[in-house]
Structures are given as structure tokens and as C-alpha cells.
Amino acid sequence: MDYGQLMQEAIEARKTAYIPYSGFGVGAALLDSQGHVHRGCNVENAAYTPGNCAERTAMFRAIADGHKPGTFQAIAVVGDTEEPVAPCGVCRQVLLELCGPDMPVILGNLKGDIRQTTVRELLPYAFAPSHLEEQR
Numbered sequence: 827m828d829y830g831q832l833m834q835e836a837i838e839a840r841k842t843a844y845i846p847y848s849g850f851g852v853g854a855a856l857l858d859s860q861g862h863v864h865r866g867c868n869v870e871n872a873a874y875t876p877g878n879c880a881e882r883t884a885m886f887r888a889i890a891d892g893h894k895p896g897t898f899q900a901i902a903v904v905g906d907t908e909e910p911v912a913p914c915g916v917c918r919q920v921l922l923e924l925c926g927p928d929m930p931v932i933l934g935n936l937k938g939d940i941r942q943t944t945v946r947e948l949l950p951y952a953f954a955p956s957h958l959e960e961q962r
């Protein structure tokens with residue numbers, strides 16, 4: 827599966843977004859170590875705060891299906907945006923935890939613009955799991 831195909835999966839995932847409040851649909855597609863895709867969409871809530879982003883839906887779905895942190899190959903994310911969609915800060919932190927700093931992140935929009943980056947580029951100087959193990 828190439829990144830173009832992964833983006834197509836994200837575009838499909840976006841169609842299931844539950845977005846009664848923002849109207850802003852996002853889709854994500856996470857590629858696992860076996861080449862299988864885990865789709866995610868954003869899921870909103872009347873109380874707003876409980877809403878979940880597409881990226882986290884895809885990651886949590888894969889973890890719940892038994893995949894281990896650090897074993898994923900790439901994630902594609904898409905929104906109907908002028909520029910390739912920008913993941914929120916919370917998702918960047920979860921991407922670091924579950925996908926690691928070097929994993930490719932493919933950002934896109936419905937016009938077909940693509941931006942390839944990494945988790946490290948999206949979250950520099952990050953607070954990381956390893957910091958909890960440091961002793962003084």
C-alpha cells in the first residue's frame with residue numbers, strides 16, 4: 827500500500843464522520859505493520875469536550891484491536907481545507923506516544939494537496955514517555 831492509497835482510505839473514513847456541531851469532517855487511515863488499515867473519523871458530542879478527532883479514533887481503534895504502540899508504519903489524515911489538514915495538539919501528543927517520533931504523517935485535503943511530515947516535526951521538544959523514567 828502506497829501513501830496515495832492510504833490517503834484514499836482516509837478520504838473514505840472521512841465519510842463516516844459524526845459532525846453535527848462543527849460540520850468539519852476529518853478522516854484518518856493508520857497503516858499497521860502487516861499492511862492493514864485502521865480507519866478513523868471525528869466523532870463529536872453535544873457537550874463538545876468529549877468529541878474525538880479522526881487521528882485518535884484510528885489509533886485507539888488499532889490499539890483496541892491488539893496492535894502495539896510503536897509498530898505502525900504511517901498515518902494519512904484528510905480534511906476539506908485550503909491547505910493540507912493540521913492535526914490538533916492533543917493528537918500530536920498521542921501520535922508521539924503510540925506511533926513514535928519518526929513515523930511518517932501524510933496530511934492532505936480534498937483538492938489532492940499532500941504534505942508529508944513526521945511526528946517529530948509536528949511536535950518538537952515534546953514531552954515523551956521516557957521523561958517519566960528520569961530520576962533526580
Ligand SMILES: O=c1ccn([C@H]2C[C@H](O)[C@@H](CO)O2)c(=O)[nH]1
Nearest residue numbers: 848850852868879880912913914
Ligand atoms: O486534525 C484534525 C483537526 C480537527 N479535527 C476535528 C475535531 C472537531 O470534531 C472538528 C473541528 O475542530 O474537527 C480532527 O478530527 N482532526
Ligand SMILES: [Zn+2]
Nearest residue numbers: 879913914917
Ligand atoms: Zn486532534
